[in-house]
Amino acid sequence: MPLGNPKTSTGSANINSPVTTPFSLRTIPRDQHTISRKDISPNALRVLYRLRDAGFGAYLVGGAVRDLLVAGRPKDFDVATSATPEEVKHLFRNCRLIGRRFRLAHVVFGREIIEVATFRANSDDGSGDREMENGMLVRDNVYGSIEDDAVRRDFTCNALYYAIEDFSVRDYVGGFEDVQARLMKLIGDPEQRYQEDPVRMLRAVRLAAKLDFEIEAATAAPIPRLAGLLADSAPARLFEEVLKLFLSGHAVASFEGLERYGLLAVLFPETAAALKSNRSGALRRMLIEGLRNTDTRVANDEPVSPAFLFALLLWPAFCRSMILLQKQGLAPEEAQRRAADRVTLHQLTTIALPRRFSLPMQEIWLLQSRFSSRQRKRVIRTLSHPRFRAAFDFLVLRQTASSEHADDIAFWQLTQQQSVHEFDPSADVSLIDEGGEGDAPRRRRRRRRTSSGGVASGE
Numbered sequence: 001m002p003l004g005n006p007k008t009s010t011g012s013a014n015i016n017s018p019v020t021t022p023f024s025l026r027t028i029p030r031d032q033h034t035i036s037r038k039d040i041s042p043n044a045l046r047v048l049y050r051l052r053d054a055g056f057g058a059y060l061v062g063g064a065v066r067d068l069l070v071a072g073r074p075k076d077f078d079v080a081t082s083a084t085p086e087e088v089k090h091l092f093r094n095c096r097l098i099g100r101r102f103r104l105a106h107v108v109f110g111r112e113i114i115e116v117a118t119f120r121a122n123s124d125d126g127s128g129d130r131e132m133e134n135g136m137l138v139r140d141n142v143y144g145s146i147e148d149d150a151v152r153r154d155f156t157c158n159a160l161y162y163a164i165e166d167f168s169v170r171d172y173v174g175g176f177e178d179v180q181a182r183l184m185k186l187i188g189d190p191e192q193r194y195q196e197d198p199v200r201m202l203r204a205v206r207l208a209a210k211l212d213f214e215i216e217a218a219t220a221a222p223i224p225r226l227a228g229l230l231a232d233s234a235p236a237r238l239f240e241e242v243l244k245l246f247l248s249g250h251a252v253a254s255f256e257g258l259e260r261y262g263l264l265a266v267l268f269p270e271t272a273a274a275l276k277s278n279r280s281g282a283l284r285r286m287l288i289e290g291l292r293n294t295d296t297r298v299a300n301d302e303p304v305s306p307a308f309l310f311a312l313l314l315w316p317a318f319c320r321s322m323i324l325l326q327k328q329g330l331a332p333e334e335a336q337r338r339a340a341d342r343v344t345l346h347q348l349t350t351i352a353l354p355r356r357f358s359l360p361m362q363e364i365w366l367l368q369s370r371f372s373s374r375q376r377k378r379v380i381r382t383l384s385h386p387r388f389r390a391a392f393d394f395l396v397l398r399q400t401a402s403s404e405h406a407d408d409i410a411f412w413q414l415t416q417q418q419s420v421h422e423f424d425p426s427a428d429v430s431l432i433d434e435g436g437e438g439d440a441p442r443r444r445r446r447r448r449r450t451s452s453g454g455v456a457s458g459e
Contacts, residue, residue, distance in 0.1 A: 025147075028176055030167040035068045037167070043109040044077035047092070047116060048164045054091055057082040057119075057146060059161035065169065066157045069179050070211060079116045080149055080161065088116050119149035147172055154193065154200055155207065156185045178216075184208045185216040194222060198229035201263060202241045209245075209253035224262035231266060235352035242267065242351060246309055249298040251291035270317035270346060282401035283316040289400040307360035308390055310353060312397070317343045318365055332369070340365050360387055367391035368398070371408045379415060392416075 037045065044060060051058035058081040064074035081088065088105035089095045095107045095116075105116040121144025146161065153159040156175035163170060178185050184204055186193050194200055201223050208215050230238065245254040258264040265272040275284050290312040297304050322339035326332060340362040347353060353361075368391065370382045382388060392412055399405050 024172070026171045026176065028169040028171060033069060033169050033176075034071065035065065035162055035167075035169065037164075039068055039073075040064075040162075041077045041112065041114070043107075043112050044079065044114050045164070046109075047079050047107050047114045050091055051079070051081050051083060051088070051116075052164060054083070056087070059146070059163055059170070061117075061161050062153070062158045065160040065162050066175075066179060066211075068162075069160070069169075069176075070182075072211075077114055079114060080119060080146070081116055082119055082146070083116075084118050084143065085116075088118075118143050119146050120144060120152055121148040146170075151187055153187060154197075154203065156187055157183075157207075157211075157213075159187060182211065182213045183216050184211075184213045184219060186219045190219050191222045191226065194226045194229065198226065198233055199237065199241055201227065201230065201261070202238075202245065202258075205257035205261060205263065206241075206245050206248070206250075206254055209250040209257055210248060212253075220261065227262045227266045230263065231350065235348070235350060238267065238351045239353060243306060243309075246291065246294065246313075247298065247304055247306070249295050251294045251298075252288060255288070255291055267350060268313055268317070268347070269350070270320070270343060271314055274316035274320035277320065278316065283319065286397060286401035287312060287316065290397050293397070305357075305360070305390065307357040308364065308394070310357060311361040311364040311390075311394060314343055314347060314361070315365070317347075336366055336369060360390070363387040364391045364394050368395060371395055371405075371412060374411070383415060 040060065044064075048058045048060065058079055060077060061080040062078045064077045066072075067074040083091070085097050085103050085105045088107070089097055092105075092107045094109065095105050098104050098106055102117065102120075107114045107116060121142045150159045150161070150172035153173075156173045156178045158175070159171075159173045160175045160179070161170040162168075169176060173187050174185075184207055186200070186204070204215055204219060204223070207213065245251070245258070248254075255264070258267065275287075278284065294304050294309065294312075318339050321343050322335050325335035325338055330338065344353070344358050344362065348358075363385075364387055367382065367385060367387060370378065371392075373379060373382070385391070395405055395412070396409055399409060
């Protein structure tokens with residue numbers, strides 16, 4: 001019997017548990033699966049062996065096992081153990097304990113962190129630490145056995161355990177067959193599991209996109225009806241989930257999944273409304289092309305800015321808001337500024353977009369109107385803007401929705417080939433308008449009075 005405080009189980013989850021799926025252990029021997037130790041992080045193996053040698057049960061678990069079975073390359077290697085977080089910390093000097101909702105041990109090896117979680121139970125006999133609010137699980141630190149731990153995980157494909165003592169895979173909920181069938185399936189009653197944690201709906205879409213899995217029918221059925229529960233999730237958590245959805249190399253498939261299951265209208269309500277009202281489909285074509293480019297950059301290990309991503313995702317909402325404001329009589333430049341502020345503020349009620357991303361996002365939008373200018377001074381100011389390159393890339397992307405930007409793209413491509421000092425607005429009269437026709441009116445610099453009664457220019 002391993003040390004720690006595991007509870008024993010007799011073959012089915014507790015009836016008071018949020019998960020009531022029965023289990024039976026199936027052990028898949030080494031010659032019947034594709035996982036090899038050479039594909040596992042050496043640091044993860046160190047953690048597993050030290051825990052085992054100390055008398056604890058310890059297994060590689062979750063996404064790493066799942067990904068290794070489908071010939072993927074896991075980025076993270078998580079360990080599940082019978083040892084408590086405090087016992088893990090006692091074994092590893094390079095360990096720190098984190099988390100309130102889930103108490104975890106992080107064993108740090110330079111830049112790599114091996115996350116170690118204690119087996120968690122389904123039911124609380126009063127000795128643990130579990131808290132529910134409005135049907136949602138907000139804290140879960142009730143420890144149990146490996147069987148308990150398996151049935152309380154979210155999807156069957158994430159409830160597989162790799163054992164280092166015999167290199168087998170242990171399956172308590174049918175996850176091995178589901179991985180072979182490339183199927184995303186929730187453990188337990190789907191409606192109840194989504195109510196416990198609505199973000200599971202996003203995880204289902206994201207993992208299905210990443211793994212090219214189908215979402216099992218019973219798991220998919222409640223999502224459109226329960227999608228609105230996401231509005232009760234913490235905006236900061238939804239921001240992180242959106243980054244995972246769109247910056248993991250499967251942005252197009254993730255977006256299509258959000259659309260299919262009614263989740264896009266909850267995460268990005270104004271964008272969803274704008275796409276629905278855009279009969280030509282031009283805005284959606286642009287959005288999909290931008291996400292496809294994002295996937296290519298991720299595949300090539302090139303950086304992708306969250307500011308550019310959100311500029312893309314919220315562009316349909318910005319365009320729709322700007323048009324409505326202009327119909328109300330606002331001048332184009334003022335309509336652009338107000339639309340940018342309005343869309344950003346409305347989106348913040350759902351997703352906590354940090355200012356370090358929302359401000360560059362707005363700059364990318366507002367720079368679009370400058371690309372029609374051909375006046376020398378304005379061209380030089382635009383070229384020197386810190387967000388010019390991102391804004392120009394965005395302009396090129398807009399060509400997917402409308403060919404009317406071709407002349408502007410050609411002009412700015414030409415100017416970028418010259419230095420600011422070499423730039424001559426008379427070099428190509430077919431592209432340059434000395435009067436700056438079509439350019440948004442220049443915003444006058446505001447002036448403020450100093451405390452001494454003098455006048456100082458506002459910046």
